[in-house]
Amino acid sequence: MKIFYGIQTVVGKFPNAVVAIGVFDGVHLGHQLLIHKAVARAKALGGTAIVMTFNPHPVHVLRPENHLPLLASLDFRLKLIASLGVDGTLVVRFTKKFSSLAPEQFISQYLLRPFSPREVIVGDDFRFGQNRAGTIAVFKNVGENNGFKVVSLKTQSQGHKRFSSTAARDWIAVGHLKKAAAILGRPVSLLGRVVKGDQRGRTLGYPTANIIPAGEILPPQGVYCVRVRKGLRTFHGMANIGVRPSFHKTDRLNIEIHIFDFKEKLYGAEIIVEFLHKIRNELYFSSTLDLVARLKKDEIFSRAWFARNKI
Numbered sequence: 366m367k368i369f370y371g372i373q374t375v376v377g378k379f380p381n382a383v384v385a386i387g388v389f390d391g392v393h394l395g396h397q398l399l400i401h402k403a404v405a406r407a408k409a410l411g412g413t414a415i416v417m418t419f420n421p422h423p424v425h426v427l428r429p430e431n432h433l434p435l436l437a438s439l440d441f442r443l444k445l446i447a448s449l450g451v452d453g454t455l456v457v458r459f460t461k462k463f464s465s466l467a468p469e470q471f472i473s474q475y476l477l478r479p480f481s482p483r484e485v486i487v488g489d490d491f492r493f494g495q496n497r498a499g500t501i502a503v504f505k506n507v508g509e510n511n512g513f514k515v516v517s518l519k520t521q522s523q524g525h526k527r528f529s530s531t532a533a534r535d536w537i538a539v540g541h542l543k544k545a546a547a548i549l550g551r552p553v554s555l556l557g558r559v560v561k562g563d564q565r566g567r568t569l570g571y572p573t574a575n576i577i578p579a580g581e582i583l584p585p586q587g588v589y590c591v592r593v594r595k596g597l598r599t600f601h602g603m604a605n606i607g608v609r610p611s612f613h614k615t616d617r618l619n620i621e622i623h624i625f626d627f628k629e630k631l632y633g634a635e636i637i638v639e640f641l642h643k644i645r646n647e648l649y650f651s652s653t654l655d656l657v658a659r660l661k662k663d664e665i666f667s668r669a670w671f672a673r674n675k676i
Contacts, residue, residue, distance in 0.1 A: 366447040369455045372479045379453060381412025382480040386487050388530075389418050391436025392445035394550040395488070395528035399518050400449045403486045406516075410483050413452040417475070418442065419459040426459050434582035436530055436537075436549070441556035441637075455479075468499030472507050482513045489517045540585045542640055552592070552639035555581055555620070559631040562621065569653065571660050573605075573621035574631045576638065583618060588644040590667045592676065593624055594637040600624045601676075603667045604638060607647035623660075625668065642670055 369375045385403035389396045400416060407414035424433045437445065439456070446454050457463070457475065466474070471494050476482055485508065493499035501517045508515040520527050528548050536545035537553055545553050557576030574593075586607040593600045602624040608617070622638055644663050650656040 366443075366451055367453040368443055369453060370458075372455065372457070372475055375415075375453070375455055375479045377479075379413040379415055379480055381407070381410050382415050382482045383407040383410065383412055383484045383486065384415045384417055384476065384480055384482045385451075386417045386485060386493075387491065388422060389416070389442060389446065390422060390530045391533055391549060392442060392449075393436070393528050393530060393533055393548050395520060397449060397550055399486055399488060400446065400451060402516070402518060403484075404450045406484055406486070407452070412483055414450070415480065415482075416446050416451050416454040417457060418446070418454060419457050421459055423459050423464065426461060427464060434534065435580055436533055436582060437554075438556060438579045438581060441554070444556065465495045468494035468503050469507060470494075471499065472504075472511070476513075477511060484514045484516060486516045486518065489519050491517065534582045537582045537584055540643060542584060542642070552641055553584060554637055554639045555583070556635065556637050557620070559634050559636060561632055562619075569657050569660065571623045571657075571664075573623050574634075574636065576620050576622070576636070578618060578620060583620075584640050584643070586618070586647045588647065588663055589640045590642040590644060590670050591622060592639040592641060593622060594639070595631075595634060600627055601667070601671050602627070603644065603663055604640070605647065623664075625664070641674075641676065644670075 383403045383406045385400050387396065387399065403416070404414040420439050422433060422435060424431055443454060476485065485504070487501070487504070489501065491501065501515070505515045533545050533548040536548070542553050555576065555578065557578070559574045559576060562573060562575035583606055588603055588605050591602050591604040593602055602622055604620060604622040606618060606620055608619065620638070644666055648659065650659065
């Protein structure tokens with residue numbers, strides 16, 4: 366998949382384009398269905414499947430006081446989109462000026478000029494343009510007058526719950542990992558680059574890979590059974606999300622991952638951490654001996670959990 370930043374970089378490069386438009390925060394099952402539809406239609410038309418996404422998240426620009434956490438960083442979002450078989454993704458910078466475009470201006474500047482699309486696929490709750498004046502009806506009408514078809518897909522649901530980023534965030538925030546995963550179509554995950562920590566874990570016999578979250582929603586503080594992905598390889602381990610109260614407590618959440626039976630250096634490496642099961646809450650330990658004893662219990666529990674669940 367090719368990634369483009371700015372419409373000037375894609376003009377004329379994607380004939381017979383089928384464009385899926387959305388923020389796609391988290392690329393959950395509803396988003397996946399929409400993108401799969403674009404890929405299928407592009408194949409049927411002998412064209413190319415394109416995703417148009419926006420960064421920063423519109424809420425961060427229009428309602429920053431909401432402090433909305435992301436389900437996935439932009440890098441992770443792009444990696445997830447790439448896995449769905451699209452030909453290219455255009456990242457449009459979302460600004461207040463961009464949000465003030467009239468619907469017809471958006472269509473002209475961001476669809477007709479760069480793509481001359483055959484079809485555009487959006488969710489049935491999609492709105493665009495100044496004051497969200499661009500309804501599906503407006504979009505379809507302009508499309509008919511400019512030679513492209515607009516397809517709106519009904520929001521997918523599971524039981525009585527719709528697949529939504531809001532629902533996924535809510536489940537993650539309260540620690541219901543399975544319910545969040547059922548919306549996401551994958552485990553609750555975080556993409557990050559390993560940074561150098563204080564190396565205290567190494568002295569305890571539990572070396573850790575440390576990653577710094579980039580504003581994503583995280584499960585509640587505590588220790589978790591995790592699966593770690595590095596390239597095409599996967600590993601089992603356990604991770605702590607917290608402020609390290611037994612040492613130099615900080616206000617910033619830290620994510621420390623101990624990978625079982627792993628001896629390689631990871632500094633600077635990009636990894637995906639999947640949170641699968643909570644072992645316990647983060648605890649304060651008055652002595653290093655107590656901490657190490659608890660870590661050994663956590664390891665025994667975690668290894669047994671992976672063996673039982675055959676993950």
